[in-house]
Amino acid sequence: MIDYRIDSHKLDLQPERVAAWLRGEKIYPLYLEIAPSGGCNHRCTFCAVDYLGYQTRFLDVAIMRERLWEMGKLGVKSIMWAGEGEPLLHSRLHEMIYQGAFSGIDQAITTNGIALTERFCVRALEHLTWMKVSINGGYEDDYQRIHQSKPGDWMRLWVNLARTVRIREQQKAAVTLGAQMVLLPDNVNGARALAYMCQEIGLDYLVIKPYSQHPKSETRTYAGLEYADYLDMMAGLEAISTDTFKVIARRETMARVTAERDYATCQSVPYFWGYVMSTGDVYGCSAYLGDPRFRYGNIIEQDFASIWNSAAKRGCETFVRDELDIKECRKSCRMDHANRYLARLKSPEAHDNFV
Numbered sequence: 001m002i003d004y005r006i007d008s009h010k011l012d013l014q015p016e017r018v019a020a021w022l023r024g025e026k027i028y029p030l031y032l033e034i035a036p037s038g039g040c041n042h043r044c045t046f047c048a049v050d051y052l053g054y055q056t057r058f059l060d061v062a063i064m065r066e067r068l069w070e071m072g073k074l075g076v077k078s079i080m081w082a083g084e085g086e087p088l089l090h091s092r093l094h095e096m097i098y099q100g101a102f103s104g105i106d107q108a109i110t111t112n113g114i115a116l117t118e119r120f121c122v123r124a125l126e127h128l129t130w131m132k133v134s135i136n137g138g139y140e141d142d143y144q145r146i147h148q149s150k151p152g153d154w155m156r157l158w159v160n161l162a163r164t165v166r167i168r169e170q171q172k173a174a175v176t177l178g179a180q181m182v183l184l185p186d187n188v189n190g191a192r193a194l195a196y197m198c199q200e201i202g203l204d205y206l207v208i209k210p211y212s213q214h215p216k217s218e219t220r221t222y223a224g225l226e227y228a229d230y231l232d233m234m235a236g237l238e239a240i241s242t243d244t245f246k247v248i249a250r251r252e253t254m255a256r257v258t259a260e261r262d263y264a265t266c267q268s269v270p271y272f273w274g275y276v277m278s279t280g281d282v283y284g285c286s287a288y289l290g291d292p293r294f295r296y297g298n299i300i301e302q303d304f305a306s307i308w309n310s311a312a313k314r315g316c317e318t319f320v321r322d323e324l325d326i327k328e329c330r331k332s333c334r335m336d337h338a339n340r341y342l343a344r345l346k347s348p349e350a351h352d353n354f355v
Contacts, residue, residue, distance in 0.1 A: 001204075001243070001244070001246055002176075004176075004205065004246075004248065006207055006248050006250065007248065007249075007250040007251065007252050007253055007337075008252070008337050009335075009337035009338040009341055011030075011272065011338050011341055011342065012341065014030055014077075017030055017075075017272070018342075018345070021271055021272070021342075022345060022346075026309070027075075027271055027272075028071075028074040028075045028076060028308055029076055029271070029272055029273050029274045029308075030075075030076070030077050030078065030272050030273065031076070031077065031078045031079070031080070031272065031273045032071070032076055032078075032079050032080075032273065032274050032275070032276060033079075033080045033082055033083060033273070033274075033275045033276070033286060034059070034079055034080070034081055034082075034083060034275075034276040035059075035081075035082065035083020035084050035085055035087070035275075035276065035277050035278040036058060036059045036081055036083070036085075036087050036090035036093050036096065036278065037057070037058055037059075037083070037085035037086055037087055037088075037089040037090045037278055038052070038054065038055040038056060038057040038058070038083075038084055038085045038277070038278035038279070039054050039055060039056040039057070039085045039086065039089055040054050040085045040086040040089070040112075041086055041089065041112070041114055041115065041149075041150075042086070042112050042114070042147045042148060042149050042153075043147075043148040044134075044136065044146060044147050044148065045145075045146050045148065045186075045219060045221055046136075046146070046182055046184065046211055046219065046221070046222055047217070047219060048212075048214035048217050048330075049084040049214070049217070049289065050217055050218045050219055051216045051217060051218050051290075052084045052289060052290070054084075054085065055085075055278075057278045057279060058089075058090050058278060059090065059096070059276075059278055059280065059300075060280075060300060061092045061095050061096060063280075063299070063300055064096050064099070064299075065095075065096070065099045066303075067299050067303070067304055068096065068099045068100045068103045068105065069099065069102075069103045070303055070304050070305065071103065071105065071304055072100075072103030072104045072105050073103075074304060074305060074308075076105055077105065077106060078105060078106040078107070078108070078129075079100055079105055079106075079107050079108070080107075080108045080109070080110060081093065081096075081097070081107065081108070081109045081110075082109065082110035082111075083275070083276075083277065083278060084277060084278065084289065085278055086111060086112055086114075086115065087109055087110070087111055088109070088111050088113075088114075088115035088116060088117075088120065089115055093120070093124070094119075094120055094123040094124040097124045097127050097128065098123070098124070098127055100127070101127035106129045107127065107128050107129060108128060108129050108130045108131065108132070109128060109130075109131045109132070110131075110132045110133075110134065110180075111131065111132075111133055111134070112133065112134050112147065112157075113133040113134075113135070113157050113160050113161060114149070114153050114156055114157060114160070116133075116160040116161070116163075116164060117160075118163055118167070121163065121164050121167040121168075122167060122171075125164070125167060125168055125171060125173045125175050126171050126173040126174075126175070128173075128175045129174075129175065129176065130175060130176040130177070130178065131164075131175060131176075131177055131178070132178045132179065132180055132207070133157075133161065133177075133178070133179045133180070134179070134180055134181075134182075135157065135179045135180070135181060135194060135198075136181050136182050136184070136187055137181075137186075137187045137190055137194070138181075138187065138189075138190020138191055138192065138193035138194035138195075138197070139189075139190045139193060140154040142186060142187045142189075142190050143187075145186065146184065146186055146187060158197070158201065161177075161201050161202075161203065162201055162202070164177060165177060165201060165202035165203070176204050176205075177202075177203050177204055178203055178204055178205040178206065178207065179194075179198050179203055179205070179206045179207070180206070180207040180208075180209055181194055181206065181207070181208055181209070182209055182210070182211050183208050183209065183210060183211070183227070183230060183254075184211060184222060184225070185222075185225070188230065188233075191208060191233075191237055192236070192237060192240070194206065195237055195240045195247050196240065198245070199240065199242070199245040203245065204244070204245065204246070205245065205246040205247070205248055206245075206246075206247050206248070207248045207250065208234065208237060208247065208248070208249045208250065209250045209253065209254075210225075210227050210250060210253055210254040210257050210332065211225050211257075212257055212330055212331050212332045212333070213225075213330070213331070214287065214330055215287070215328065215329075215330060216287075216289075216290070224258075225257070226257065226258055227254035227255070227257060230254065231251060231254060231255070234249035234251055237249055252337075253332050253336075256331070256332050256336065257331055257332050258331065259331075261326060261336070261339075261340075262340065262343075263326075263339055263340060263343035264326065264343075265320070265321060265324070265326065265343070266285075266320050266324060266326055266329065266335070266339055267338075267339050267342035267343055267346065268335035268338050268339055268342065269284040269285045269294070269316070269320050269335070270284040270294075270296070270313055270316045270317050270320065272335070272338065273334075273335065274296075274308075275289065276299055277289060279298070279300075280298045280299045280300035280301070281295055281297075281298050281299075282295070282296045282297055282298065282299055282304075282307050283295055283296070284296065284313070284316050284320075285333075285335075286334065287329055287330040287333055293315075293316060293319050294316055295312060296308065296310055296312045296313040296316065297310050297312060297313075
């Protein structure tokens with residue numbers, strides 16, 4: 001099976017962009033996370049962005065068509081449609097995905113899967129690289145309690161997933177279909193059951209990932225959660241893997257949830273990635289949404305090149321380099337693994353030339 005490297009990073013596979021960064025040249029991001037919708041149909045008990053209020057708003061499709069074409073030309077290589085809301089609530093998301101594919105951008109979706117309709121699958125699956133569904137319970141009662149979902153959503157989810165797998169087969173689409181569970185004391189007993197259900201329905205993998213407290217989150221239910229006691233059970237879950245299905249336990253990330261970072265400065269912001277809110281606001285880091293120090297501009301009002309070359313973005317670069325205390329940052333953030341790699345490149349050692 002393909003090595004998804006979900007518990008690692010892939011910047012070492014982008015040597016040209018990394019080399020340009022090392023030389024101090026202007027670079028555009030490799031990856032963007034874009035929120036097509038601000039609202040959500042669930043209220044998960046661990047939601048990191050509850051402080052944003054789940055506002056009902058949607059990105060403008062006509063403007064996004066223009067911006068996606070521009071992003072592709074500027075060198076953006078991938079987009080994950082996810083964000084502060086449920087992406088599939090945007091009724092025209094498939095149109096933006098088509099434009100992204102036409103612009104040469106690899107695309108993915110992270111979703112709770114409840115609005116995963118046949119219409120969307122038929123129109124969008126062949127243009128996606130992967131789709132990952134958040135399923136945070138192996139039993140219906142755990143799922144409904146953690147997702148704070150509507151009655152019937154559990155069964156609707158599995159009907160939707162079975163149909164999605166079937167449409168993929170009919171289209172012979174190359175899209176990878178996976179699921180993820182945030183491992184919590186409230187769902188740990190259902191992890192094995194979930195793995196078997198994902199395997200049976202025809203998904204390609206299940207990721208078991210740790211909870212990480214967002215500094216701005218209103219919810220504090222799982223603050224301080226540690227995973228040392230859960231690491232031994234990971235081997236049993238991984239043993240469920242077959243030639244066609246993989247359980248991916250994010251062991252390294254679990255070990256680092258409470259560990260101190262071995263680098264002093266974030267190297268990824270504002271260079272290799274960015275975040276576009278459903279308002280159109282462009283931020284350098286998803287852990288600082290709403291923080292003006294990380295806001296570069298608005299994609300509805302400006303083209304992407306203007307935003308990425310703005311004074312606000314240069315100010316963020318200076319702030320991150322000279323002032324940001326990364327102890328304020330979210331532990332095990334999305335770019336943690338990449339930051340360790342980049343920090344090592346910035347700190348050569350005596351034996352590095354002995355390849």
